[in-house]
Amino acid sequence: MSSKEKSWKEVSIAAVCSKSSIGFLTGDWKTYFPVRDIEKCTRCLTCVMFCPEGAIKWRPEASDIWFDFSFCKGCGICANECPTKAITMKLPRQDEGKGQ
Amino acid sequence: MKEQQKQETIPLNGDEAVALAAKQCDVDVVAAYPITPQTIIVEKFSEYVANGEVQTEFMCTESEHSAMTACLAAAATGARTFTASASAGLALMHEMLFVTSGFRAPVVMAVANRALSAPLNIHGDQSDSMAERDSGWIQLYVENAQEAYDSIIQAFKIGEDTGVSLPVIVGLDGFTISHTLENVTVLGDEAVKQFVGERQLPNVLTHEGKTVPFKLDPDNPMTMGPNALPNYYFEFKRQQEEGMRNAMKKIQEVNAEYAMLSGRSYGDGLVDKYNIDDAEIAIVVIGSTAGTLKVIVDQLRQEGVKAGVLRLRTFRPFPVEQLRNALKSVKTVAVMDKAMSFGGFGGALFNEIRNALYDAKEHPTIINYIFGLGGRDTNPRELRKIYDDLMQINKIGKVETPVRFLGLRE
Numbered sequence: 001m002s003s004k005e006k007s008w009k010e011v012s013i014a015a016v017c018s019k020s021s022i023g024f025l026t027g028d029w030k031t032y033f034p035v036r037d038i039e040k041c042t043r044c045l046t047c048v049m050f051c052p053e054g055a056i057k058w059r060p061e062a063s064d065i066w067f068d069f070s071f072c073k074g075c076g077i078c079a080n081e082c083p084t085k086a087i088t089m090k091l092p093r094q095d096e097g098k099g100q
Numbered sequence: 101m102k103e104q105q106k107q108e109t110i111p112l113n114g115d116e117a118v119a120l121a122a123k124q125c126d127v128d129v130v131a132a133y134p135i136t137p138q139t140i141i142v143e144k145f146s147e148y149v150a151n152g153e154v155q156t157e158f159m160c161t162e163s164e165h166s167a168m169t170a171c172l173a174a175a176a177t178g179a180r181t182f183t184a185s186a187s188a189g190l191a192l193m194h195e196m197l198f199v200t201s202g203f204r205a206p207v208v209m210a211v212a213n214r215a216l217s218a219p220l221n222i223h224g225d226q227s228d229s230m231a232e233r234d235s236g237w238i239q240l241y242v243e244n245a246q247e248a249y250d251s252i253i254q255a256f257k258i259g260e261d262t263g264v265s266l267p268v269i270v271g272l273d274g275f276t277i278s279h280t281l282e283n284v285t286v287l288g289d290e291a292v293k294q295f296v297g298e299r300q301l302p303n304v305l306t307h308e309g310k311t312v313p314f315k316l317d318p319d320n321p322m323t324m325g326p327n328a329l330p331n332y333y334f335e336f337k338r339q340q341e342e343g344m345r346n347a348m349k350k351i352q353e354v355n356a357e358y359a360m361l362s363g364r365s366y367g368d369g370l371v372d373k374y375n376i377d378d379a380e381i382a383i384v385v386i387g388s389t390a391g392t393l394k395v396i397v398d399q400l401r402q403e404g405v406k407a408g409v410l411r412l413r414t415f416r417p418f419p420v421e422q423l424r425n426a427l428k429s430v431k432t433v434a435v436m437d438k439a440m441s442f443g444g445f446g447g448a449l450f451n452e453i454r455n456a457l458y459d460a461k462e463h464p465t466i467i468n469y470i471f472g473l474g475g476r477d478t479n480p481r482e483l484r485k486i487y488d489d490l491m492q493i494n495k496i497g498k499v500e501t502p503v504r505f506l507g508l509r510e
Contacts, residue, residue, distance in 0.1 A: 005331060008338035012304050013265060013314055014204045015336050017323040020307040 027055075030074025032089035034067055040086035041065075047078035047087060104363050105291040112284040114245040114277035115140030118184065118210045118270070121252035123148050124292035128179035131159035131170035135189040136222045137274040138212040142184060164189040168196035168207075175205035175267075176324055178315035180256065180299050183207065186274060187214035190228045194235070200267045201236025201340060203325045204314075206259035206299075207267040209237075210252060212278040213387070213438075215474040223475020224274030226386060230439040230448050232269070236340055238347050239416040241271040241386045243372070245282040248272045250364055253292055254354045262302040263346040265314075273388040273438075275475065287362060295361055344417045351414055370419035372411040375401060376426050379408030381490035382464075384427075384453055385436040386412050389471075389478060396484050407487050412449065420456040427457060432490045433464045436506070438472045446470075446503040467499055471506035482507050 012018060034047075048056045048065060055072040056065055079087040112120065119141045122130070130149075134142045149158040157174075161167040164185055175181040185193060190211055200207055211229045215221040229239060238259060242248045248270065255268040272278055287295075301313035304322065312320040328336055348370070355369025366372050374394050376382055383393055390411035400407040410426055412419075427433060435454075437447025445451065446468035457463040469486060472478050486506070493499055 006335065008335040008342075011332065011335045011339060013302055013339070014202065014324045015326055015328050015332070016304045016314065017307050017326055018305045021323070021326075 025070045026053075027068075027070040027072055030072060031091070032074040032076060033069070033092055034072065034074070034076070034078050034087045035090050036067075037086045037088075040084045041082075042084055042086075044083060046081050046083060050077050050081045052077060105287050105361055107285045107287055107362065109283050109285045111281050112245055112249070112286075113140065113279050113281050114242075114248045114272045115210075115212065115279065116144050117245045117249035117282075117284050117286075118252050118272070119144035119148070120286060121249045121292070122182045122208075122210075123154050124287070124289050125180065125182070125253060125256050125296050126293055127154070127156050127182040129157045129159070129171065129174035129181045130183060131161050131167045131174065131181075132183045133161055133164045133167045133185070133189060135164070135186050135214075137214055137224070137278040138184045138186040138189070138210065140278065141210055141212070164192040165196055168193040168200060171207045171209075172196060172200040172203055172205045175200070175207050176203060176316050178299060178301055178313065178317075180260070181205070181207045182209070184210040184212070186212045187216055187222075187228045190232060191216060194232065197232055197235040197237060197267075199325065202336070204265040204340070204343065205267060206256075206265055208252065208255045208259060209267065209269050210248070211269050211271045212274045213271050214274040221474040222274075224276055224278075225438045225473050225475065226271065226273075227439040227473070229269055229271045233416065233448060236266065236344075237416065238264075238266055238268040238344070238351075238414075239271060240268065240351075240414055241412070242277065243366075243388055243390050243411060245272075245277055245280065246284050246364070247366060248277060249284055249286060250358065250362065250366070253287075253296060254351075254358055254369075256296050257354045257357075258347060258350050260299050261346070261350045262300050264343050264350050265302060266340070266343045266347060271387065276388045285362075285364075291361065295358070348414075348417045348419065351417075366413050367411070368422065370412075370414040371422045371426055372413050373426055374409040374411070376408040376410055376430070378406055378429075380406040380431045381433075381487055381494065382408040382410055382427065382430045383434045383436060383483075383486060383490075384410045384412060384423075384449070386415060386449060387438065389436060389438070389483070392478070392480055393483055396480055396487065399484075400487060405487070405491070415449075418452055418456070423453065423456050424460050427453075427464055428460060428462065430464045432493050433466045434469055434486050434490055435466060436469045436471055436486075440470055440473060450503070465493060465499060467493070467501075468503045469506040470503070476507050478507055
């Protein structure tokens with residue numbers, strides 16, 4: 001075991017995090033990716049509100065959204081909630097690199 | 101040294117005594133679900149709330165699992181938190197009991213000890229909290245309503261100590277204590293409030309690099325009890341064990357401090373010895389049965405028999421040193437278990453007492469009596485019979501049946 005790891009005397013009570021979980025990337029858990037049809041998307045931001053991981057973000061300079069695949073777990077809530085059905089969930093091989 | 105406070109003696113049953121103690125401790129949150137024989141605690145406390153006698157957020161939850169979840173969450177915000185349960189209710193809390201101790205949330209819970217189904221039985225035995233032995237909760241067991249009152253007050257001071265930070269169960273025998281009216285001497289509201297004081301919080305380092313009190317606070321956000329993988333989980337469990345070890349000392353301190361305030365103490369807080377020091381035969385027991393045993397010991401002493409009782413008040417942490425010292429010169433000991441460990445070699449208490457004495461230079465012969473299951477009455481004649489058995493073992497020097505059942509139809 002690495003000597004950098006803390007002993008039981010050094011760890012914080014109740015495992016209170018001394019680091020942010022922002023560095024703990026969880027995006028590789030997913031099976032399905034959300035794929036957006038830019039024509040159908042009205043930028044209503046419903047998906048942004050519903051994403052339980054905060055993985056769909058607003059990009060003000062482009063007045064558009066983007067999916068942060070470092071944290072998207074592929075749950076499909078965005079696709080389910082999208083009022084214009086602009087988002088569909090696909091296997092990575094079907095649409096590799098076309099996530100945006 | 102504090103001066104002894106003015107007190108008042110009033111008739112209360114064990115449950116009412118518990119509710120009054122919780123009220124005087126000025127608890128912030130109570131989340132509970134009623135279950136016999138604990139019901140009076142919750143009923144009485146809800147009366148205090150309805151009458152505006154307490155400043156407590158009282159939550160009626162839909163189950164015990166939710167009650168414990170609400171308590172742990174409230175305690176995580178720094179609130180003083182109390183609940184009560186028994187039997188099936190406690191069993192339904194099982195999962196959350198481990199979460200609460202792992203969160204180091206010092207929730208205080210009264211358990212009116214009751215049998216577990218099936219067959220359905222609402223009466224008293226200690227199967228419920230004995231089954232929660234390894235859930236990381238401090239466990240105190242009381243002998244009567246007076247001690248139930250005193251122990252709830254002490255429990256907040258023990259659990260909330262920053263070196264301990266652990267939840268506490270105070271066990272009182274169902275019906276025998278919970279529903280029996282006794283004269284209970286109580287302290288004034290102000291005296292209890294001062295004794296317990298404000299809840300103290302240890303400091304922690306947050307992910308923002310700030311050192312802040314250990315509580316959920318929007319101004320200083322923190323994550324408690326998150327995922328700990330194989331490289332860290334073990335360290336947190338060891339740290340929890342340290343809280344238990346610190347509790348051993350704290351329980352004794354609080355017992356002594358409370359004695360100065362009230363004039364009442366329970367042994368050293370861990371074990372309550374009655375005629376043990378020169379005893380040749382002794383019984384070790386948890387709970388109200390000790391009261392009857394003390395009367396029998398008085399009778400035996402008058403007859404010239406060197407008999408004693410050792411009541412274990414603190415079951416977790418388990419006071420190994422104190423037990424060894426108390427029992428070192430006793431020849432034969434009977435351990436009474438008011439709970440069954442099916443398929444085990446005797447009950448849980450028997451196992452632990454024998455284990456504690458194994459390393460002692462000289463240890464007594466130890467036998468086990470399982471008794472009182474499902475509220476089966478244990479009368480003085482049967483208890484006297486145990487001492488007779490111990491005398492017989494002393495005489496013939498051997499034990500044929502180490503694990504026995506008391507008051508069972510064969």
